[in-house]
Amino acid sequence: MSTAATPLNVQTLFRTLEASGDWDVEEALFLTFNADVAFLERGILGLCRSMGARVTVIADAGIWHPDPLTMKGAGTEYLVGLAAHRGAFHPKLALLVGKDRVLALVGSGNLTMGGWQHNSELWSVLRAEDGHAPQALFALAGWLELLPRTVRLASDHADALNRVAARLRATLGHFFPVDDGVQLITNLDQSVLSQLPAGPVDELTLCAPFIDDHASAVRALVEHFPTPKFTLVVQPGLTVVEPHALATVLSGQKGLTIVADNSRRYRHAKLVEWRRGPHRQALTGSANLSAAAMLNTVGRGGNVELGILTTIDEPLWPDPQLDPGQCVRLENITDVPAVRIGSRESESAESTLPQLLSAALSGNELGVELAYPVPFSVEVHYTNNPLNEAWTPIGTISAGHTSATFPAGGVRDSALLRLNWMVSDRALPAIGPTVPASVPERLRIRPTAGRAGGGIRIRTRDDLLGDDLRYLDAFAVQLSQIHEDVAALRNPSTRPDRKSSAPVDARDRVRFGKVILSGGQVAGVRATDTETSQQCSIRARDVATAIGPWTGHLGPGTPNTPIKVRPSKGVHILFPKYVIDIETGLLARTRTGLLFVVPWRATGWWAIQTLSGARNLIMSWPIALMSLHFWSGTTVS
Template identity: 30%
Template sequence: MNDKTEAEPSISDIVRMRPWKHALLTTYTLSLSYFESEILRPLLRGGCSDIWLVADAEGYRSSLLERRSMRVGQEYRLIPVALPNGVFHAKCIYLAGDEGDLLLVGSGNLTFGGHGKNAEVFEALSPGSAASAFRDFADFLEAIGSRPDIKIARSEWVEDFAGRARAAADQGTDQGGSPPLRLVHPVDEPVIDQLPGLLAPYGACTEAVIMSPYHDHDGLAVRTLADRLRLSYTGVAVTKAGASPFPFAQTVAWPHPVSPVRPSRKDKRFVHAKWYEFQTETVRLLLTGSINATRKALTTSDNVELGVLRALPPGSIPLAWDPTDPPAFEPQGRMPSGLKENEIVYAGFDRHDAALLTGRIISLQPTQGVWTGRLIQADGEATSFDAPVEADGSFSVRSSALEAFSEMPALQAVMTRGEREARGWVHNEMFLSLSGRRRLTAGSLSRLMRREGTDDDFEALLDQLSMHAEHYLRMFDRPVQKASEDGEHQDGSGKSVTVNLADLAPGAEGSQGTVRPSGISSTPDQFDVAMTRLRRMLLGHGRAKSAALQHSGESVVAEEEDPETSGKEGSTPDERARKLGLTDFEREIGRLIVDAEGKPNVVRGLLAMELEVVMWMRVYRLNDLDGAHEFLHSWFLKACRLAKPEPARLTSLQQHIVTAAAILFRLAAGAGHAGKIAAELHDSLERYFGGTVDRTKALGSLIPDVDVGFAALLLGVSEQAVLADSLTAILAQRTTRQQLADALALASKALAVPADWEVFNSPLGAELNKALSRPDWQKKVRPAGRSDSKACAFQQFSFSPQQAAEFQRLRFAKCIHCNRFTVNLHP
């Protein structure tokens, strides 16, 4: 028995003892708060990403009240099982991992009481010593799946874990020198009909001691068991002082004696353990598990129960029993049994198509017909739909209005038809199909998409991207398309950012974008699909609900609570950036860009990733608009210097570069020197495009929606035309290169070179203008031979670092050795 006074490990201790890959848990009653805090957390930390929680319909229905659960349907599946006249009552945990499998079978439900507060009993079994029990468990699961009257919302777990148990048994063995430990269940045959045969190899059974928290009012199950086994003595445990649900007074008329006993072990907890000791001619056997001493559990196949029968070593006494006086009879209220008129629903979003919702209504009544459905989020937001439901309760509905709800936590579906109502949890199959990547779990992705990420989530994302940047280059290279406006979303915006998400459809590109030679596309990696959707969020998906607000032309970002509420000064954005790992991320991406020299496709993807992630972090997580502006300017100059456009197609980097130019011009226009700023931006665009910038091509490269990306956040503009006007103003301003080329052309024709051009406004520029105005100007000014030249065009003396930087910025420099000018006319 699980007794806190001894050094027995708790269920959560067992879950933590090694990393697991697959987990199946079954229960009758259920506490999601207990499961998520004590069992789910260590499973996820150990890397387990395939978690199935199977509960009776009654436990499933009660869990719907736990609306604060943020993980159900996103990090684990909750599957309801219903029976017409009984309950799904088995309590077991199957854990599978690289270091072996483990099966726990016991009496405790998946609740705080069942895993510690109550006195329960659990058997922990491994295939190395109980191979036959693992075969029995496989048979048990398959028996559940094959019974037509057992209604299961989804049954993949049956075959999956049955296969795991059978494979584990084939690699295991039974403990030598002892009869094999066996599992007992009533799915095919009542337990009471099996026990005589199971005990027969050990000789006649003479005595039994039964401990059960529940009994029949007339003691029928105990009397029938004593009759079938021909017991000469039956002890029934009294676990509550002065009272018992067993009718000891009625046993006076029974043909065999029944005596009250109590366990010698003192324990004030509620005893929920189910315990049967059978004394035979040769050995004492123990049956524990979920099987109560009631007619439903022992004498019928109405319930799904599971117990462990083992022969005890000679002389062992697991529990000592003391005689006690007959207590007063205290009848119990009857527990709900069978689905009856209740109806529940299980629903989930398709792993490839976030607008496709499928599910099943679990009911004992006819379900065929059109039902009205509603998706309801914990905060009350909802959307409605109509769904044709088949005779088996299944339904499928696709709507763009549903997609906005697909990533929400604590989501429930309510299906109604007339006076009938079925309610249940909604699952996201994309998240549930993910395998953990380092610390970036499905829950982290979900919270990030909802803009509710914790510091740990942000750190995990940056860690994932920096460590595996090359894996996501194609994703960040995809262009941003026009946002659709057909159908309003939950935030009322009517917009959905689309980032070339054709790969989300079944049979589309996988993580590497490859198509198999046969013409059948590879199956997408669900983690990559989720990351693609996360990129949509980076660029604005869902912003209107929870991110930025625009008021009076100013961008106002919803602020988090101050890090210190006691009047102390909070950390600066740069300090928080370092804490979150943003500084490390930028450093790592910078290193990767340097290492990718000569690989334009890699550089392009890294630059796009860097911009989208850093800007998102600066704006949303750090609320640092000044830092975002500063970063955008430095990134723009770097991107124009290092990258070149893809001739055959539009890339996201080209969109970002052109849009960034328009944003930077608009941000700086109010500070004066608009002409100089426009010329510098135009000059960088020429460097990127490799020459004169085609106005039509540039305007077509703007991100087509002002709310996508960072324009609206930094500028507060609501019209795309503002960006187009800014870009037009940039392109109308001659670049430094163009001014220098025009100046040399005028000088070669002996025409005056205007001194008021922007390029000549600096002291060094004025000197250059004077040199070009001389009749022998060719002796003073010469174009550089190469675009990357860092030396004087006359004497080939290398420029000093300061001169080289000046030459890069101004496109001309004066040699300190020969006092002559070198100008760069290359794009």
């Protein structure tokens, strides 16, 4: 039922669950400090919806700062909720709830590619199946029920969290609770440290990517667990630490071993492990080695944390996946460089900066909610297309208020919103992070397409070609659903833009034939619809070509152009956007050509591209010379 504290590729697990065809999921809930919506939409959302799940993501409002171009389905296909709190909203939870089974992952990884795939993380897996469920799942249901009353959530986000908690409680009502030694640790009303068994231990191991400036949590832990053998694991240059403060705390500590993990894989796992005689226990989950995580409750301004306390058979450190040569024993913690990031522990409960939590479309009205009232007015701006449409003001939230309702006007269900306000020492207004407009009535509906929609599942080619005609019927249903999805994508938004009434003839999947000339100028093209094989004429006032080295090869009668474009060669590499801290793209001249840093298909990645000279090739066969796929990177939270 429970698998505690293990490395896990969460995305691979979700793919396995979806591919089995056995999971009919009603609710998928993700709690995270930092959320990469591009990663969610590209790799996780489709899997959850295929299993029939409504998808809810709740992240920390203070750290929320997404790329507007990456939020394509936010607000309509899944809900993005933001939690505002004096400390950090820091739990890491992935929860799947159906009518007859539950899967919960409690760990250290954020809802990002690093947290789910690349970093070194630890996860505990809790399952309700075969009539039994671990006690920790019942405790999780109670914690979720209390969470909307503990942190500041917009009303529609609180409703979604309450719905998930109610579904979890109802499903667990069909299972017998079992105490399997796995305990859920939260800090709503008790500190994390106060829930750990105290007293002398034979060994103590600590590891976390963040140690607070005064090493308060480390001091408290070594006092809580007096030990003759203490191991502290750090990653030089990556672990956030103030070495001299930590050295003061550890001076005089018996049996101290400081290990530098020099591997390139970011160790984001949080671990407190101890041994008494032959018995080992470990605390894993979201809590870093900080006072806000370990020593304070949520009510006293601590972070919101979620962890698992369990007995383990084998030590979690050293990591069995780690090359022993990558671990180096340090003589002194001051050999580690100081790494600092901004802390949120000192912020007051009511921030002076406006923070937009929610924008919900209901009928012809748009309701917006702030995290806290602010002493000045703020403007609400929207755009239906951040790529090529300007931001338009829709209304003002008066000073001292936390919510407002405006006529929806031109706001469509794909809209993004943000706050603008004036700052006394700046000529230009300050701009808040982007929040997607949500459509609550659509988000309450479960997806019907996909493998969780019922019916027989086609697994192999032999199924489709065999004697059972039910497979052909299922195949026809799937094709019909695909056709409906494609038709829906071609249609305009369900909330049309009232500013424009001009008819538009949009066509895709067409093959170019030849240009249409009028008075010596290009006035359109003749094309063939590849779906119907029908020929059509597409006329326009202006015609743009984006055909690269095929420029000048459009056929006879095409006006000559002085521009000559030749095929080029270069290297293309993809990096997550957080690796390169710039607001816009980059174009630079190098010794041998050009260097581009541009957004990659609005997916949260930078494409670094070089052009280093012409390449001779057959125009109809522009093949790559070589393809390599690798990535090594870090994330910090």
